[in-house]
Amino acid sequence: MEANIQLDHNTEHEQEQEDILVRGTALNGKVRIFAVRTTKLVQELQRRHQTLPTATAALGRTVTAAAMMGAMLKGKEKLTIQVKGDGPIGKIVVDANAQGEVRGYVTNPDVHLPSNEAGKIDVAGAVGTSGFIHVIKDLGMKEPYSGSSEIISGELGEDFTYYFASSEQTPSSVGLSILVDTDGSVMNAGGFILQLLPGLTDDEITQLDGALRSLPPLSALFSQGTEPDELLSWIAKDVQIMETMNISFRCQCSRERVEKTLISLGVEELQGIITEEKKAEVVCHFCNEAYHFDQDQLQELVEQIKK
Secondary structure, X not given: OOOEEOOOOOOHHHHHOOOEEEEEEEOXXXXXXXXXXXXXXXHHHHHHHOOOHHHHHHHHHHHHHHHHHHOOOOOOOEEEEEEEEOOOOOEEEEEEEOXXXXXXXXXXXXXXXXXXXXXXXXXXXXXXXXXXXEEEEEOOOOOOEEEEEEOOOOOOHHHHHHHHHHHOOOOEEEEEEEEEOOOOOEXXXXXXEEEEOOOOOHHHHHHHHHHHHOOOOHHHHHHOOOOHHHHHHHHOOOOEEEEEEXXXXXXXXXXXXXXXXXXXXXXXXHHHHHHHOOEEEEEOOOOOOEEEEXXXXXXXXXXXXXX
């Protein structure tokens, strides 16, 4: 269920597939399942941040989980995930919302480690095995919801599974896969979240556990062209599809927002930048977009403050 390196390249058809998420239920509504393809999303983040393979896999797994967690929200609700481990990648920060819009970054994109003992990308080595996952949900209320749990493996699939059980009291199974080629390109990406709701019998739980244990590696399924709705059927019988939605990269930054940030620095600070640097460049952490301001543009912002 985790990332590894494979030499074969995607077919042109696979590269053209859009990222989609499917939400379904099974066993008479006693099981909730999400499955998602995030290949284009992870490719876009890799391109923007120029992440090396191990960093790509770690960021990719986190945004894949975030896309599905965002689909659990409603309306204009949104969430932020922070993975803070003791590994060299530093912090992973991802935003997602109920519309399927996701963005994210890592502190150190230049992390690539040798394969682990299983021959797969060593995400745990990059993330670290000690630290926390923090989830902040903006549900439109006065105070945001905040939950956290310890990192138990650093592989992230297990860590999000533990988060749901310990912080949200929802028994879950999380599978995440990012397949990265030897040249660093993203071949396929996706995952699933299965959640157990009240009313399940022991036999039904055993049945689901058996299905998960017999599930082929996600990277193999995605390489074979398995669609997210087909993945649901691999995991549980009698699945009812409740919703299908597009998943995409989207950043909320804009030149207008950057201008407001610069204005918030005040006249004295901006005047100092004009005198010493004669220009300013502001780079968004999430999308790596750079906004440039020359001396005249900075002076215009100073005049706006003075008005």
